[in-house]
Amino acid sequence: MSADYAVEVGRDALLMVMLVSAPMLGLGLLVGLLVSVFQATTQIQEQTLAFIPKIIAVFVAILIFGPWMLRLLMDYTQQLILILPKLSH
Template identity: 45%
Template sequence: MTPEIAVDLFREALWLTALIVAILVVPSLLVGLLVAMFQAATQINEQTLSFLPRLLVILVTLIVAGPWLTRQLMEYSQTLIHNIPLLIG
């Protein structure tokens, strides 16, 4: 295996990891920002108020995007496993 192939495999794995994390974290960050703005506007300082909406958004995001994320991860894993003989030899 040449260094170029190793770097390419690492780049693909890092991109897939960043994609999975971004799809799960960005909606939670946006909801957290909206709840924080609501709390600042109404001067409600309840810590648990921001937790439940973020939890529900992550749950809905997993339900909606979960099959696609799993498919992407499985395709990468299958490609990697099928290319093992080519990478070694």
């Protein structure tokens, strides 16, 4: 395996990680921002208030985007498995 090909496989792996984690991180960030705005406007300074909505948002993201994330991971894994015999030469 050449160094260029190893870099390409690593780049593709990092891209896959970002694609799979983006829906959960994005919804968690959005909910965290909304809770922070709510806390600022109502002057409620409870630190634990943001955790439950974020956890619920992440679970909702998993439920909604789970099939898409699983399909992405399966396709990527199949591509890696098909490439393995070519790498041994």
